[in-house]
Amino acid sequence: xxxxxxxxxxxxxxxxxxxxxxxxxxxxxxxxxxxxxxxxxxxxxxxxxxxxxxxxxxxxxxxxxxxxxxxxxxxxxxxxxxxxxxxxxxxxxxxxxxxxxxxxxxxxxxxx
Amino acid sequence: xxxxxxxxxxxxxxxxxxxxxxxxxxxxxxxxxxxxxxxxxxxxxxxxxxxxxxxxxxxxxxxxxxxxxxxxxxxxxxxxxxxxxxxxxxxxxxxxxxxxxxxxxxxx
Numbered sequence: 001x002x003x004x005x006x007x008x009x010x011x012x013x014x015x016x017x018x019x020x021x022x023x024x025x026x027x028x029x030x031x032x033x034x035x036x037x038x039x040x041x042x043x044x045x046x047x048x049x050x051x052x053x054x055x056x057x058x059x060x061x062x063x064x065x066x067x068x069x070x071x072x073x074x075x076x077x078x079x080x081x082x083x084x085x086x087x088x089x090x091x092x093x094x095x096x097x098x099x100x101x102x103x104x105x106x107x108x109x110x111x112x
Numbered sequence: 113x114x115x116x117x118x119x120x121x122x123x124x125x126x127x128x129x130x131x132x133x134x135x136x137x138x139x140x141x142x143x144x145x146x147x148x149x150x151x152x153x154x155x156x157x158x159x160x161x162x163x164x165x166x167x168x169x170x171x172x173x174x175x176x177x178x179x180x181x182x183x184x185x186x187x188x189x190x191x192x193x194x195x196x197x198x199x200x201x202x203x204x205x206x207x208x209x210x211x212x213x214x215x216x217x218x219x220x
Contacts, residue, residue: 009149019217033208042200043155058207082149090154098143103154 001026004104006091012110013081021107031094032074033058033101034066035085036087043090044094049074050097081111118204118211126219131188132212135201144177144184145202149213155200158186193218 004025013019025032030051037044045058049068063085065077074093078085088108092101115138125131135144143162147155159168161177161184168175184207188195198213 015154024197040212042118043202043210045207045209048207056207059209066193092155098162100145100157101155101202103156106154 002104003027004091004093004102006089006104006107008107009105010108012112013078014112015082016036017081017111018077018079019081020074021079021091022073023075023104024073025093025102026072027093027095027102028071029093029095029102030071031097032068033088033092033094034074035092036060036085037090037106038087040085042050044075046089081109083111085109086111114212116201116209118201118214119158120214121212122215122217124217124219125191127193128190130206131191131216133186133199133216135184135186135211137203140181141196142181142201143204144181145204146175146184147200147202147210148187148197149200153169155198158199188216191216191218193220 007022033048035047037043044060047066049055054064056109067075088106090106091104094101117136145160146158149155159175165179166177172189176185196218198215200213201211203209
């Protein structure tokens with residue numbers, strides 16, 4: 001099993017550009033999450049999907065959209081990137097509610 | 113909303129010294145999780161505590177959950193260079209809340 005995979009690993013964008021971060025898990029987990037990690041801020045939840053077909057806002061959803069394409073895949077889209085979105089983005093999944101989270105390797109995004 | 117506060121933000125120790133990080137919640141928690149993130153890596157699950165007053169050990173790591181289920185701690189005995197990283201507590205609710213983390217550095 002590959003676990004949780006994320007693409008790309010690194011990305012540099014210019015202000016105003018758009019992009020989609022991809023996440024996939026092969027563990028048949030129901031819930032998936034997107035976080036951003038900034039120095040000294042820990043992990044902050046952007047969006048989550050408790051099950052296929054549902055998505056909900058987390059702590060910092062502004063400037064992002066998500067799609068739960070199927071049970072395996074959960075994508076994060078930046079429609080118009082801003083320098084404040086420079087961060088490391090992690091995707092995670094869990095089997096049931098409140099279980100342990102499995103994290104992907106992360107995407108390091110820089111917006112200039 | 114629910115807040116999870118973690119202290120200290122940084123801790124630098126000499127190899128062999130002990131280390132403790134503390135996590136406090138503004139509300140009663142159903143359970144709490146701990147994760148470790150190595151430099152440049154991703155968070156990795158360490159443990160989950162569920163019961164009031166629960167204490168669990170993993171080799172040199174001791175995890176505690178407070179009686180009121182509002183606080184938790186992670187204690188490492190006799191740190192080693194392999195313990196370097198950032199330790200996070202997390203409160204699983206409908207939306208997971210993480211503490212800001214404690215970054216541990218160990219001087220050989």
